[in-house]
Amino acid sequence: MKIYAHRGCSGTCPENTLAAFRAAAELPITGVEIDVHLTKDNEIVVIHDEKVNRTTNGRGYIKEMTLKEVKELDCGSWYAEEWSDEKIPTLDEVFDIFENTTHRLNIELKSDVFPYDGLADKVIDLATKRGFINRILISSFNHEDIQSVVQGKKVESAILTFEVLVDVYDYARVIGTKRIHVSLPSAFRRMTTDALRKGAIVYTYTVNDISYAEELQKIGVHGIFTDYPEKMLAYLS
Ligand code: G3P
Ligand code: MG
Numbered sequence: 001m002k003i004y005a006h007r008g009c010s011g012t013c014p015e016n017t018l019a020a021f022r023a024a025a026e027l028p029i030t031g032v033e034i035d036v037h038l039t040k041d042n043e044i045v046v047i048h049d050e051k052v053n054r055t056t057n058g059r060g061y062i063k064e065m066t067l068k069e070v071k072e073l074d075c076g077s078w079y080a081e082e083w084s085d086e087k088i089p090t091l092d093e094v095f096d097i098f099e100n101t102t103h104r105l106n107i108e109l110k111s112d113v114f115p116y117d118g119l120a121d122k123v124i125d126l127a128t129k130r131g132f133i134n135r136i137l138i139s140s141f142n143h144e145d146i147q148s149v150v151q152g153k154k155v156e157s158a159i160l161t162f163e164v165l166v167d168v169y170d171y172a173r174v175i176g177t178k179r180i181h182v183s184l185p186s187a188f189r190r191m192t193t194d195a196l197r198k199g200a201i202v203y204t205y206t207v208n209d210i211s212y213a214e215e216l217q218k219i220g221v222h223g224i225f226t227d228y229p230e231k232m233l234a235y236l237s
Contacts, residue, residue, distance in 0.1 A: 001216070002030035002223035003232050004106055006206050007048060011227035014079035015055065016046045017086040021097045029229045031104030031137075033205075036091055036123065038116040043067040044091040044123060047075070050113050054078070056088065063114055091123065095130045105136045106225075108160065112141035120145050124154055139181050150176035158203070161186065169195040181205060181225075187216055196220050210235045 005027070008020025016035055024032045035048045039062055052058045052065070056073040067090070076083025091107070098105060107127075111119050120138065127133045138149050139158040149157045158179030159172055164186045172180050172195075179201045182192055187204040196202055196219065203223035207213050213224055213232055226232050 001213070001221065001236055002203070003229050003236065004030055004104075004203070004223060004225045005032045005229040006225040006227050007035065008032055009227070009229060011208065012230075014076045014083050014086055015227075016048055016089070017075060017083065018089050018093060018097065019076070019083060019086055021089070021094055024229060025097050025101050025103060027229055027233065029103070029233060030223065031106060031135075032098075033106040033108060033225050034091070034094055035108045035110050036119070037062045037110050037114075038119050038122070039067050039070055040064055041066045042118070042122070043070075044119070044126065045070055046089045046091060046094055048110070050110070052088070061114075063116070091126060092130070095126070095132055098132075098135075099130075103135070105132060106158075107136055107138050109138060109140040109142060109145050111145050115142065115145075120149050124149070124152070127155070137179070139179075143175055146177065147175045158201075164189045164191050166191070167194075169198040169200045172200065179203075184212060187221060188219075192221070193219060207232075 005024035007015035009023035013020035013023050036044050051061050056075045058073040070088050074084050075088050076086030109119050127136045137156045139160050140146050141160045143159050146157050146159050157177050158181050160181045162183045168191050181203045202221050204221050205225035207224040207226050
């Protein structure tokens with residue numbers, strides 16, 4: 001089963017920081033998961049929430065800040081004082097970390113609350129320019145964006161779901177993908193076993209408990225997103 005470090009090694013470092021990605025780059029795991037938004041001046045930045053409030057010393061929406069304003073924020077102290085030098089990374093800076101590794105990068109387009117016109121194209125253009133196009137997997141809760149990416153046929157893509165759905169494999173096929181990233185509660189529902197039986201590639205988020213990971217491996221789930229990749233590596237074959 002493939003292991004992806006969720007927001008980097010976010011169980012031991014502040015999430016979505018260069019520190020969290022550097023820690024993941026040291027591990028023999030499949031890859032990392034990265035959340036991206038667009039700033040007011042159209043730069044791709046790596047952060048989970050639409051607002052900076054939870055994970056920085058600032059306030060407000062990413063989409064209303066320039067990259068220069070975003071870079072003034074401290075995104076490590078909320079987690080622990082030792083990380084106070086961490087700044088919100090750009091996607092370009094994250095690519096630097098993985099330049100000489102074999103890790104795959106699951107880039108989650110956080111375009112489900114604000115649609116961020118052009119985000120998917122910008123990510124694909126940058127990944128192409130940086131030589132990462134065959135190492136990225138784009139996912140989103142915004143399935144319109146995934147459909148557009150799939151129609152461009154440039155890159156592997158997955159739909160993200162949180163709810164328990166019916167016929168999710170058929171739905172994914174309409175969008176044009178076989179990849180479905182499901183939440184942990186729905187991973188053990190019929191939705192997931194049906195999709196696996198039909199040929200879906202299923203990854204589950206966020207799996208921090210060994211016993212859940214082992215159960216998922218048994219039912220044939222292909223990958224997990226975890227905040228503790230090192231711990232999972234020690235237990236999973
Ligand atoms: O991509 C898997 C997972 O990250 C989706 O949920 O809220 O952690 O971005 P969230
Ligand atoms: Mg995510």
